[in-house]
Amino acid sequence: MGVMNELINPQVVRSLERILAAAAPGGSFPHLAVTAGQLEELSLRERTDLLSRALLADLPGNYAATAVSFRRALDDPDFTGWMVWPVTETAATLALVSPETHAFEDCLSLLAELTPRLTAEFAIRRLLAADLDRALALIQGWTNHPDWHVRRLASEGTRAYLPWAIRVPEITERPAATLPILDALYRDPVEDVRRSVANHLNDLARHAPDEVVATAARWMAAPDANTPRVVRHGLRTLLKKAHSGALELLGFPPASLAVTPPRLDRTVVELPGELAFDFEVTNNGPAEARLAVDYVVHYAKANGRRAEKVFKLGTAVLGPGESRRFSKxxxxxxxxxRVHHPGAHVLEPQVNGVRYAPAEFLVRTDAAAAPLADLTGL
Known part of the structure; x- marks a missing residue:
């Protein structure tokens, strides 16, 4: 099995069993113990779910008693790492079916207590899906928490497209719902928190690009030393999509440019292989031009159509009449x-969101690549 899957292994199960038995005097965990021999062939997510089901079978069945045991387990410094993931999932499961009035809020608080041991960003999604406004009312307060792990959880756990996590449709339907969290955290002193804010903003850009640009502009009007970097990272997808507001905000307004068609070092790329290319950009305008230089690859798909992807090449400043060659x-x-399919592909320069003359090439697996030109220095 893969290395990631082994993050929950028989030794981790035995350690968790020992820790929880000590935290719940008189309790036993026979179902959990059995899982140590059932992990083979399971993914990390499947192992997490297996352990959580076992905990639900072993625990008393009510949220309040379980939360007491989990909080006691925090006294053990060995209660850390990936064993915590099934614990957070178990807490969320019990809270969501509990008749206790405050189980929902208490579970959020418990997840905040657990997240420094291992992020609770996955388990929190189910609470968000159950009642977004109720959850956000408490999560907003985490933005002032003294522990940066909790502040990060406020941003990361509420992302629209959190990797590995279940989707919360209401977050994508109401992109403004989580913006107060980001407003409170974009100047956070910890880089991991700021990066989460940027990734969260980038997620929102898929559905609310204009609102995201307006948010970034508001931040740039009240920045600290790190704000430009947060904004650049948060607007990265909009830059690739040539959103005019994002480009202007980051200092890449329209410019009068001449861009040569890409010069390719071969007409055919045999998989696996590389394509070397370059193109030249000239500033034809009367003033200095700031450039965001990208290139677009239009990949052949199995159905004969093409799917494009934008790649960053860099930034540059060109004076009037100045030229610069870019290569990759x-x-x-x-x-x-990414699965590559044989067929005609296209490479296209993109500068400040504008696309220029493309070049076509073939990708195939059954012939040697045919050299086209000697691009010395690429």
Whole structure:
């Protein structure tokens, strides 16, 4: 099995069993103990769910008593790492079915207590899905928490597209709902919190680009030393999509430019392989031009259509009449995140959101690549 899956292994299960038995005097965890021999062939998520089901079978069945045991477990410094994930999921499960009036809020507080041991960002999603406004009312207060892990949880746990996590449709339907959290955290002193804020803002840009740009502009009007970096990272998808407001906010207004068609080092790329290319940009305007330089690859799909992806090349400042050549080697290798299909592909320069003359090439697996030009220095 993969290395990630082994983050929950038989030793972790035995350690969790020992810790919880000490935290719940008189309790026993036979179902949890059995899972130590059932992990083979399971993914990390599946192992988490297996342990959580076992905990639900072993624990008394009411949220309040379980929360007491989990809080006692925090006295043990060994109660840390990936064993905490199934614990957070168990707490959320019990809280959501509990008849106790304050179980929902107490579970959020418990997740905040657990998150320094291992992020509770996955378990919190189920509470958000159950009652977004009720959850956000408490989470907003975390933005002033003295522990940066909790402040990060406020931003990361409420992201629209948190990796590995379940989706919360209401967050994408109401993108303004989480903006007060980001407003409170974009100048956080801890880099991990600020990066979460930027990623959260980037998530929101998929559905509310104009609102995201307006938020970033508000931040830039009251910045600290880190705000420009947060904004750049938060607007990265909008920059690739050539959103005019995002480009202008980051100092890349429209410019009078001449861009040569890409010069390719081959007409055919054999998988796996690389394509070297370059193109030249000239500032034809009367004033200095700040440039955000990207390139777009239009990948062939299995159905014969194309799917594009924008890649960053860099930024530059060109004086009137000044030219600069940009170059790159782009790899074509099969990956789990991108499957390459043989066929005609296109490479297209993009500067300050404007696309220029493209060049076409083939990708295939059954022939040697045919050199086109000697691009010395690429």
């Amino acid at each position: 080697r782009h790899a074509f290798r099969q990956m789990t995140t």
